[in-house]
Amino acid sequence: MRGRVGKPCPMDLATFLIQCLNALQYGLLLFLVASGLTLIFGIMGVINLAHGSFYMIGAYMAYALAPIVGSTFGGGFFATLFVGLVLSVILGYVLEWVFFSYLYEREHLQQVLMTYGLILVFEELRSLIVGDDVHGVQPPPWLSGTLALGEVMTYPVYRLFISAVCIALALGMYAVLTRTRLGMMIRAGSANREMVQSLGIDISFLYRVVFAAGVAIAVMAGMLAAPVSSVYPGMGNSVLIVCFVVVVIGGIGSIRGALLAAMLIGIVDTFGKVFVPQAAGVGVYLLMALILLWRPQGLFKAA
């Protein structure tokens, strides 16, 4: 007895617009996590299955750091975000240096398996350090309200905040990649690694920076999403697979592609759930199959 399929679902304009808002917000958060993945993928050529774990680490950081930051600095939500950001950059830097730098020369299969092992390690470390319970995270009070959208329902302000932050980060990434020297080096490095090295640029330092940035973005996404998604074991895994679909559809290494793909997936997922609940899970993969039939390399080439 699911929703009566076959009978046209009466959806007025207001509801439709709200569903679009839902799709946009989900897609933007997805984009944030996937952009880190596609950056690491596109520029260093490393498949990182543990990327979902960074998202999880971010969410757990939001939960675990809040009391610590509150008691030592007296800060609130944004202070926690900042501390988390700093920690994630350090984490990414060290992780690249100690582990991922050894993966660049390896075959994709080995990268897949080593990062798969890393997922298991991260999950168990999380279990040992923080435990297995489900937790909630409170957003700051001034963002906890809701906005009335017509007469249908109210929309949480915090979700709008997430969307705004995602858009800001996307613009920031675009600016860095296209307007700065660092961005130029990154784009050149992804196109031709040897050439960039022979030009005297320290490519290993560059990679470390990019990796740390990718990790930081995923951790930020987790921290931002924590009040909305709650914090629970295994939360990284569900995000990971959808992120891969985003990257495949969008084109490896393309931020633009990741954005468009994430939006498409947001729409398919949101409207699929309402109209065809049973096929909602499959819908995203059908979308991927269709796009690959048309364009086997994804929608865009590397930026």
Place this chain on the structure above:
Amino acid sequence: MTPRFMALATAAACAAALALPAAAQNTAKLKVGLMLPYTGTFAALGTAIENGFKLHVAEQGGKLGGREIEFFKVDDESDPSKATDNVNKLIKRDNVDVIVGTVHSGVAMAMAKVAKDSGTLLIVPNAGADAITGPMCAKNIFRTSFSNWQPGYATGVVAAQKGYKRAMTITWNYAAGTETVKGFTEAFEKGGGKVIKDLALPFPNVEFQALLTEIAAQKPDVVFAFFAGGGAVKFVKDYDAAGLRKTVPLMGSGFLTDGTLEAQGPAAQGLITSLHYADNIDTPRNQAFRKAYALSYKANADVYAVQGYDAAQLLASGLTAVKGDASKRDDLILAMKKTIINSPRGKLAMSNTHNPVQDFYIREAKGVNNESVGVAVKALADPGRGCKM
């Protein structure tokens, strides 16, 4: 020679791994196999069940029915594809006399099949799949928790009594969800209401926004939700953030608010649910239990701990009747079937299909506790449809 060496090394490793856990020393001890989730989303529930079980054993001085208990543990990882192997580990490798488990219904269904085929005594301390005391029922399978139908039905009774006429249901698209919703629908429509639409999303998806918008558009009198764990936390918070708590009353099976109130915060305050347990049941039995549990484990008891505790009580009552001789299988099972357990939740009896017959409470979320504000249905028994014992 190297290949021969490899073959021998492999064989030796094989033997070592198999021989290591082989116990079978003191035959006077009763072997109890605990197959619970120790990793993954349900790990906290698995721990609570084990804690409850062991608490009762400790209260009896380490013995049930005069027999000392030896525990064997297997982590089922809430993975049904490994379930048959895991339960066979307990039955064939460790030769346990009783199996206690588990949380996830898919895993429990696999366990029930193996138990039915092998005849090993199985006590289910949580998994609510109707099939376990329905088509898959067997005389050696008992349950001390609930069938999915029960809390749904009880909540439906409450909703109908409140005078609601139009309801929408929302849950995950899996057996626990669909069976709970069926129970709700049966009671609600019997009470004069009508379920206008069922919403579902794939398990364990937690993107509810689209469906919440649908609820807001349809404006029912009440919404019945079944979610558990992380999903329950997110759903209640999303429901509140969408402003729906002010416009459309929300009710749920007790699992919507059990163990999740701290994470849900103010969004869950005042929520009405129905379950076979409430934190503040004011009986000496419950108070003593909660005190002992808090003392031993530095945590508050929840419904899962009670279910584990009662599994031990059920086994104890059977063993006492046969004076510890577990080989008197038929007498043991008969004793377990006829017993009335003095549970922290109230009186607990076994139905003909070995499912609990128990009172269902109306609970209201206050602070971090679900407090009982009345009884929804007294001595509710699952109809056990499809069971041929």
Place this chain on the structure above:
Amino acid sequence: MDDTRSRLAFVVLAFGALALWPLAAGSYGLDLVTKIMVYAIFALSLELLVGTTGLVCFGQAAFFGIGAYAAVLMSPADAPASALWLLPLAALAAGLYALAVGALSLRTQGVYFIMVTLAFAQMAYYVVHDTPLGGGTDGIYLMMKPTLLGLDLDAPFVIYGVTLGTLAGVFVLLALIKRSPFGRALAGIKANEQRMRATGFSTYPYKLAAFTLSGALAGVAGFLFAVKDGFVNPELMSWHFSGAVLIMIILGGLGHLRGALVGAFAFALLQEFFKSEAIFGAFAKHWHLGLGLTIIASVALLPRGLVGLPAQWKQRLTGRRSAPAVALVEAGHE
């Protein structure tokens, strides 16, 4: 030649040991080794793709699961089916899905191919998980197990024997394929596909054929799993399972059929080891940690897997690569 003899000796010894195992093992040991042999067949199917053709497929579990579900869904409810037609049907179902997936995904290369195969496996997973087709997330029972030529496959000794026979059959089949012109074409594709195409060779049909055959063989493994357990559920198609079988073949040694065999046993025993309370006590519940670290270590330190270990030791001891080791490398295209 000494190397081929030792390889043959190993294979003969291994199968001999497996044939004699039921005499020594209790009922649990029999069960365990039956399961590991099913995994070994699964690993062999993937070895054809990854080790022989160089196609890294991260969605092999889908074909395994389809074989398992086909076995359950196509079995009549009241009477036992005959495995003589049920097994080929299950393999066919898996092979057909492999054909469809391969036709689409082989248009992509490298990293895309890996992720596309993963995504198609997820699609199959969700179809079974969310729609009434597969009975949902809690799985379905195989009430009446099939028979093979009058023998009831429910009996542990019978299913053990049938699995062992199938394992041997698949092993021999793949060994013959590797030596055939088809197999040599696959090896050429693995070594350098561009060169193959430059010489006018059309590689796509060969890759598709390998993909389809590999899927069908995975379906055979799935069929045996369903018959042994009597219970199937969507987790059989999860990407964790696809990852596990990849670990098996890389742990055992890529490029060698016996690597799949060794890898399946090693992986299963590793899991038992880390889960064992006798060794790790209360820490055993965190067994994923040990497993994850072992996976990382084995990929990093054992480039040729367990099968290549003797050669690796010899290399370290003598300080130079011995002739058999060189031959091993060239034959395995490592």
